[in-house]
Amino acid sequence: MSTLSACIQSYGLLGPGLADWSAARAVLSGEQPHVAARTVLPPPAVLPPAERRRAGRVIKLALAIGAEAVAAAANSAAPDARTLPTVFTSSGGDGDNCHEICVTLASRERLISPTRFHNSVHNAAAGYWSIAYGCTEGSTSLCAGDASFGAGLLEALAQLACGAPAVLLLAYDADYPQPLYAKRPIPDAFGVALLLVPPDAAGQLPLLQLALSDAAASTMDHPGLESLRASIPAARCLPLLERLAQRRAGRVVLDYLDTARLAVEVHS
């Protein structure tokens, strides 16, 4: 099998005790301790006021990490958000919205709100993103359960290999309310956005090479971060982000499917 590769132009990140990529980088490189705290989701400033009010947690999360990655690449050669293909990946989409719809459908009247219904599609975040940035490029929205981060990374790198000038990968998950939470206990919201460019387009950018593997997934030494990695599918990327934050070349193995992992060689 041939290896897929990409360079990382910029990052966006939001998670428990990780307010943005620069805060996360400081934690992952060991400069700052990880202080556990609920994820704070900013209102999506890029949306018009009516949409902003109706945006659920997952939409806020996806728009926040994407906005951070795009802003961080503003002075680079990477295409701007209007012309940037996107790969959205999430293990479950908007759990609050799903819960509200199921409650309504279990009631006598079954009157679903139209907004709830169109926000129930897995690609709702991608739809809002394209509207907010006027981006008419292709966009996909993936789900591979616990393997969703890996599935998104594979798709993004395959798009680059097939000629995309750049791809914005957004992987994100948020917690369900009860009673779904008891069946799917994702503890909090976590999202990561990587603006990926082809390997030859970069000078000093870190390079990733990716291949399927049978090796065991790398884990985090820090118990709090390991708990995030193990409990939130989008946080399965943390061993890779740790290596990137530390600017340390070498190999990490990311959790993917039950039957396969992703080995990532980092050249920083």
Place this chain on the structure above:
Amino acid sequence: MTPLQLTHFTATSCLGRGLAATLAALEQAHCGLRPCRFETVELATYIGEVDGLDQVRLPLPLERFDCRNNRLAQLGLMQDGFDAAVRAAIERFGPRRVGVYLGTSTSGILTTEIAYRHLDPVSGALPQGFDYAGTHNSFSVVDYVGRLFELSGPAVAVCTACSSSAKVFAAAQRMIATNQIDAAIVGGVDSLCLTTLYGFHSLQLTSAEPCRPFDAARDGLSIGEAAAFALLQRTPAETAPEAIMLLGAGESSDAYHMSSPHPEGAGARSAMRNALTDAGLAAGDVDYINLHGTGTPSNDSAESRAVTGLFGNATPCSSTKGATGHALGAAGALEAIICAIALKSGMMPGGLNLKQPDPQLQLNYLTHNRRGALRHVLSNSFGFGGANCALLFGRAA
């Protein structure tokens, strides 16, 4: 793109189980839509329901995946020798080299909808047997298919609403082109549930009659369900002339509205143009277009503008949703298989239920089946959130 062959394919919808039943229904201009009597739904609408799903049993070791959507997947996989073709491909390439790329919009949500009627009266908990990953999650059907065939290669659900199972062809093609896999099970499985029936009703997008795509008085869609699959592989050196090929895929976003298409069909047009470019074909090379054609006033009008803008008004086209209903996340794959059937049989299916053509829509819209030598056909799929995909299929010769 480098063309890939659909070495095997199959479709199960309200038109019947497998290719022969689907072709026979299309040839007879049979409408599979019936008044909605689904579950406890009380809505004046028509649906395209697949009969007999209550009798389908999943293999015992995969019992935890039991839900309407996975039963539909199981039923679909067992038609036309598709299951045996997949096993032969795995034998040839190995379990890591065969990917699973399936589209769905609602997966097994019906199980969750029903479970919410049976919450524990004291604790509010879901019933003990409720299996989130096996039924509710969008990945459930992909996981089910992967486990059924004991695969260990890349696997993912594409969930871009009504273009989900068109986009899987593009995603799987990229994985084959980059040599991550040698073959892929691509397709779509989406099944009836309350979320979509009541949801489209809330948007006033369901018709009280069988949907009438491109009719002047069209007033909404009819929801259907389907399981449609293709086995996608590199083209062998020698192919029969009637071999069906994926020639191109085009994707775009409307960037306009969550649940309404761009009125001029700008996104639809750019998806079709991208598919032509990807295939290295000109608009004049396309012999038939299977339209998205949902039967909502806004979709058909926007799509008509997009098609005439790019193709003029000579290319024969039709929507088959008057026969099948709108299978949502499975529509792209279902209509891809209908395109394959058209290429193979030389029959362009006429659109059903059209009484009064809409004078605003200047398409060469077929209202009756037409025979002709088909070389290239285009299939359109457009989803909520403005997620568009157009696929180009052709015969090897």
